[in-house]
Amino acid sequence: MAAAFGAAGAGQLGLGDEGPISTSYRSLAVPSGLRAAAAGAYHSLLVTTDGLVYSAGKNDHRQLGRSGPAGIFKRIEAIEVASIRQVAAGEDFSLMLDDRGKVYAVGAGERGQLGCGRQTSEEGHRVPKIIRSLHDVPIVALSVGGRHALALSASSIVFAWGENANGQLGNGHFVPSYQPTPIPELNGRGVVGLAAGRQHSLALTAASELYAFGANEHGQLGVGDTKPRLRPELVRAALRKGLVKVSAGDFHSLARSATGHAFAWGGNQWGQCGVGDDADAILLPREIDSVQEHGHIADIATGKRHSVLLVVTSNQTTPTPSTFHKQLLFTFGANSLAQLGVAAGGDHSLVLYEERAEEAPESKRAFAFDDLAIAMPIAALTADQVRELARTDRPRLHQQLEIMLSSAGCLNAAFLTTTDRPADGVIVALGQVRSFFEAIVALNDEHATEVVSRALRKLFGNLQHISPINENHYLFLLVLLECPLLLKPESHSVPLEGLVRVFTQVTHQRSDAVGEHMLKSYLHAPVTYLHRAVQVLQGYLSHLLTGRGTASEPVYLTCVSLQALYFLNKRVDKLKASAFYNDHIGSTPAMLQEMLVWVLNKSNVFSFCMFPFLIPLPVKEQIVFQASQAAMMQSAMTSMLTGAEAPVLVLKVRRTDILEDTMKALSMVSPTQWTKPLRIKFEDEEGVDEGGLVKEFFQLVMPKLYAHAFVPMESEGLRWFWFAGPTEDRLQAYYAMGLLFGLALYNHVLVEPLFPSVFYKMLLLADPEMSQLTLDDLASCAPDVAKGLRSLLDYDGHNEKEVFGLTFELSHKDVDGRVETMELKVCVCVCVCLCVLVTPVLVSDLAQANRWEMDVTALNKHEYVQLYVQYYLYERVAASVDAFRTGFFMIVQKTPAFYMLQPRELELLLCGNPEYKLDQLKDNARYINYSAKDTVVQWFWDYVLALPQSKRRRFLMFLTGSMRVPVQGAKGIKVTIQRVADTTRLPVAHTCFNVLDLPPYETREELERKLGYALEETEGFALV
Incomplete structure (x- = not known):
């Protein structure tokens, strides 16, 4: 059903000869089952649910698309095949959109408003004809102004044509366009709604961003002034309002939010903005709050000088008009009439509704408050829609997938959501994205997979035609990082290269704020989504390194892209640092040498050392140690050539007075000796230290230093140490401990993890940076x-x-x-x-x-x-911390190699890795008077590998003197198992050399009993 009110002098209400004005709404004699309506300056169009079009009103330019009586609604019979779903009426022309996405035009065309070329347009159309230039572009929405038109394609591209005297086509000049032309500044924005006023235009995105362009003498663009805009400009005053629909009149504009609120701006000479202000112009969007007490605004429409709001209430049973200055605001109830929508144009308005029987279910209402979300006319499938189309219409599914996945605009619009914090704006609903791609994969449809691949290749070719300006225009990148096809870089290198190129532009070349806002979707999602993004980029980087080497531009771009995710992860601490390691980096001697040269001779030439978070810790360890080894060898060679000093640093200590002797010995070492390999000489003991005594030395002296100067702390069963206030004695001890930590690092000795994690961060911070402590x-x-x-x-x-x-x-x-x-x-x-x-x-x-x-x-x-x-x-x-740092940096130089480390990595280098696999220990074991096939040896490993985790740590402590392993894992420990004859003895471990004395026990039970007893008796200074 339809009702109409307002000016009727040209027959635009379809009431026949009942007079020039209808002061109350009148039901129209039209077929039931109406689908859409449009009101032009002096004519009106209606569309039935069968796709038929009826017209009435002024017909001086054949804008009715038919002949015959103009004052009543009659069918346009010239459209015989097409099923029309939307109509739009301008000042003297009409547009129609069919279910196939084809656009028909009829009426006057001298200003290009028919979009059919200059010659054809000037002649006009007497009957509707297809706009040929849009024949291959599926259009999903239309809007017309006085003599210009806007069209939205399924791929979210906005076309404009017609009059352009005030820049209403958004192309930067004033020349009319006789054919539909894309508006470049709107490409990729995710536009989902359009509104054309008399000489101005509005475009609304799925992110509720409003863009305005064209005439602005009355402030109808909402940008705060009255200057025209020749290109789309973001209406900043409308941000964060959650707009879902816009409408444009001659000199004013309306917008509706998802929460059922309305906003108005522009010309207000007749009170058409309805904001209770007598000003002739409202320059910024202002809420129409006078109608909120009646209910939620479900639809809006603008005419030449008036506005219509459709308000859904729960207590009204009949339509009730109320006065808006000299115009009318119509509110319609939700009980006896279920309104389908409103349309306004010129000085008249149309209302579509359905009569509803009393027994009709409440859910049949056309407008419920839950339905106020933004319309999505473009190709933006959900997982459910993928499954439904797969069941009912596979060809259409493939078509929609190709349109959607080749369009940045569609991808930017498809999966948006909001958080509990309005200031966050919109983010990507990553869970919906994953469900969407999983639905495609579950089809097992090879053709669908080919369509997706082809669309992704086209996507980045189309990107050169877009000009994003804020973070919402890059959200499609997050959608792509969820695509499982990109986990196979060998087949999708083209879209991956495009992805990292744009990703780098966003996160590296644009402002930090843009990249940060774009990535905030990961802050509101489980870690699995950030991990998938890292996986995709890491897979592509590995693919590049196995093919192109390290010198290609895509390698650099991928590293920069990963860097953005790494910095994000540092804020939220969701992924371990190892998730960013790439095993191909440093995997060859040439690559390792290249990084070492870069560290020693730092330059602007690309090196993975510029992205140290990508370098696996074992490789970093090699770089750090090889850099230090170079210094050690240089020092040793100098000593041997001059004969002035020994090539090693020897500390002579007594076991009985190890702390005092160590403090004294360290104080006597000259600075040139610190980089030499460390050797220990215990007084009154024979033999040459080949490394084993160094390990024993640290095991003996470190506990005494901790007990001497540090403060023990404890919480929830865990213990650690911290610095005490400075005294002369403590400062000497802290300086000595710093020296010992430096010596331990450069001599491959693990120290016990007895400091909290902030300790390692403070070693990597410069003095002025201590304010970064959190x-x-x-x-x-x-x-x-x-x-x-x-x-x-x-x-x-x-x-x-x-x-x-x-x-x-x-x-x-x-x-x-x-x-x-x-x-x-x-x-x-x-x-x-x-x-x-x-x-x-x-x-x-x-x-x-x-x-x-x-x-x-x-x-x-x-x-x-x-x-x-x-x-x-x-x-x-x-003073205490600085004394430690002074000692530490006497040995560990503040080189680029050292500062490649993160605090956690420095801790792992100093204290070892708590995560390991004991089977690697077995694989690298050596035997003396035993072999791996001996029964006792097999019993031994069976017992060890079956130990629970807690006892595995005790076993490692028993064998090596530490509950941790080197950063490369248990494979970095060389264990020797040697046979001893006395089977009455327990197994004995020489922790300094990782040697185990294992008697040849006669039974498995005896081995397990005695080895278990030996583990239980194990003691150490390590704290679990």
Whole structure:
């Protein structure tokens, strides 16, 4: 059914000769089952559910597409084959869109509004004719203005043609266009809605971004001024409003949000904006809040000088008009009438509705509040739609897949969602993306797979025609990174190269904010989605390295793309660092040598050392050690040539006084000796150290140093050490410990993991960078303290002072029992005074004068926490930490090789890897007076490999003196099992040399009993 109201002088209401104006809505005598309506300046169009078109109104340019009576609705019979689904009416022409995506035009064409070429357009059309230039482009939506038109293709490309005196075609000039022409600035934006006013145009994206262009003398573009725009401009005032539909009148515009709110802007001389303002122009979108009490706005329409809002309510039973200044706002109830939509044009309006019987189910309503989401006319399939089309229409499925996956616009629009934080804007629903691709894979349709591959190749060819301006226009990259076909780079190198090229432009060449916003979808998704993206890029990089080598541009672009994901992961800590390692990097001697040369002679030439997160830790270890070995060999060669010094660094110590002797010996070493290989000489013991005694030395001296100077800490069964306040004795010990850690690193000796993770971060930070320490860092050292600070940050009340009672003055008891008091805020003021005023005496006066600022409040609690973290971890023990760092860097030079390491990697190099496979230990084992096939040896390995994880660690401790293995895993340990004759003895391990004395026990039970007893008796300074 249809109803109409407004001007009727030209017959545009289809009421015959009932007068020039209808002051109330009138039902029209038209066929039931209407599908769509359109209102032009002086004529109207209706479409039935059968795809037939009826027209009425002014026909001076044959815009009705028929002859005969103009004052009543009559069918356009010239369209015989096509089934029309949408119509659009301008000032003197009409457009029609059929179910195949073909566009028909009829009426006047002197300004190009028919889109059929200059000569044909000037003659006009008496009957609807197909626009030939769009014949091969499936169109899904139309909108017409006074004498120009907009069309949206299934691939989200916007075409414009017709009059262009004010730039309403968005092509940058004022010349009319006689054929549909794409608007380049809208390509790739994900446009899903269009609205053409008299001389201005609007385009709405799936991300609810509104673009406006054309005439603007009344502010109808909503950009805050009255200057015309010749190209699409983002309406920033409409961002974050969740717009889902727009409509454009002669001089004003309307928009509706997903939450059922309406916004208006532009000309308001007749009150057509409805915002309760007498101003002649509204320059920015403003909400029409006067109708909210009646219900939710379900549809909008604009005429020449009026607006129509369709409001869905739950309590009204009949349509109720209310006055909008001199115009009318019509609200229609949801009980007796189920409205299908509204249309307005010129000075008249049309309403489509269906009469509904009382027993009709409530779900039959055309507009429920849940239905207010944005329309998606473009090719944007969901997983369910893929499965449904696969069942009912495979050819259409293949067609839609090709359109969708070859269009950045479609991919940018297809899988959007929002978070709980409006400021986040839209993100990609990665779960929906994965379900979509899984639905395609589940079809086992080879043709569908070929279609997807072909579409992806076309996609990046089309990208040269788009000009993205913000993060929402790059979201299609995240969709592609979910595509399982790209896990096979040998078959999809073309789209992968295009992907990394664009990905690099976004995350590296554009602003950091664009890349960060684009990637925020991963922050709201499980880790598996970020892992898939890394897998795709790593697979492509491996493919390149096995084919093109390291010098190609795609290799560099892929590394930059992975870098963006790596930096993102550092923020959320979802993936282990090893997830970014590429095993092909450093896998050949030539590649390893190339990286070593780069480290020693740093240059701007590409090297994987520029992307150290990609380098596997065993390769980094080789680079670090080979760089240091080069220094060691140079030092040794110099010594041998001059005869001045021994080629090794020898420390002579007594076992009984190992701590004192070590401190003394270290103090006597000259700087040129630190890079020499370390050897240990125990007093009154014969033999030459070939490395075994070095390991034993560290096992003996490190526990004593920990006990001598460090503070033991404990939480939830875990123990670790931290620095104490500086004393002369402790500073010497910390300096010595730093030296020993450096010697351990360069002599391949593992030390026990007795420091929290922040310790290794602090080794890699320069002094001014200590401000980078975070609350998470504090949690690794003092979890209980960090927990209290986090509760302060999480508190969402506004009376922190009363609840927590904190000030910027804190008291802390040091290891010696002394209470230290520190004004955190004053610490900052001291720096300012010293650096700027050079008058420290002002500090006390300043602190006293601003005493109110010292309380911890909601406004300054983040500053308080940051100052507390920095004070606790560094400032209160700064001299102690610096003494350790000084000793460490006496040996470990601050070279590019060292700073390629991340804190966790440095910990693994120093302390070893806690993850290992004991079967690798078995594979590398050597035997003395035994063989791998001997029964006792087989019993031994059967028992060891069957141990639970906790006992495996104890076994490793028993055999090697450490519960960890080198970074390359258990295969980096060379174990020797030697036969000893006395079967009454327990197995004995010489941890310095990784040698096991294993008697030839007669039974498996005896071996297991005695070996188990030996493991139980194992002791060590390591802390589980």
